[in-house]
Amino acid sequence: MIRLGYACINTQLPSPNRTCRLRNASPERIIELARCNLEALYEILQWNLDHGVQVFRISSETIPFGSHEINRVDWPEILGPRLDRIGAFIRENGMRVSMHPGQYTVLNSPKQRVADNAAAELVYHDRLLEGFGLDARHKIVLHVGGVYGDREAAARRFTDAHARLPEPVKRRLIIENDEKNFTAEAVLAIAGEVSIPMVFDAFHHACLPSFEGRSPRWIIERAAATWSAEDGRPKIHYSDQWVGKHAGAHSESIDLKAFRRFYETIRDMDLDVMLEVKDKERSVLAVYDERPELAGEGSART
DNA sequence: CCGCGTCAAGTTCAT
């Protein structure tokens, strides 16, 4: 069975990404914004339940400056009840969430400071998911990082840095092929080396192909084999090219025709599919419209 | 109160 999800924002609901400037960041402000963001997140999750969406990516900006030294607030404690309530909602409704640190989180950087900051960012992500009381099926997705003129050395730096991560972070971490540096083939090799799951991104794979002659389906089966029972259902990412923008730009909305074709190749698999498109939940509903059987329990659309 | 320049963070590529 295939389940669909979307990332971070619901275009019809208040933003879960309230933030402030570094110079205005006080403990009170950080907690206040975090409260707002968690409230907005809860609303999105309720919307998801009402519309049969069980897969969602939680914004990395939920806790402002989550891994920055300016944030010395004990937010897991202060926001504990709120975190519990959201976590319980996710568990009770069989939902699956993930997080995905952005482009500035580069674990394999040769600059120690950058790599340390990346590790701290991963620890923050794990703290939040842990704060919700969610197990290791709720993942943190990361790209391998930069190449710096030597892909082999860069891959080695990733595996070395990974080895030094705290165990709880290791249990949540999964890696994804990107559109420039690390192909699906390269990421699958690294995932095998350090024994973590791989997320196959179909769009990035189209931008930066590998495994010549093999179908996406073939690669997805390899990637799925890196997931164990504790990791939960394998995940993949799906998007289309925004025509007219640079190669790799995510499309405004899902191309239903292209997705239909892709869906036919994977429909017999157990997968969570994250749609990475600008119009977020609208594309999920667009697919549900033509495939009502994909809408999960609780869907208002009958 | 509105509009627009700016924002924690890194890497790559173009000039």
Next chain:
DNA sequence: ATGAACTTGACGCGG
């Protein structure tokens, strides 16, 4: 060597 793009919306200052 320097700067823009990436991606992206929300902040918050200045008028």
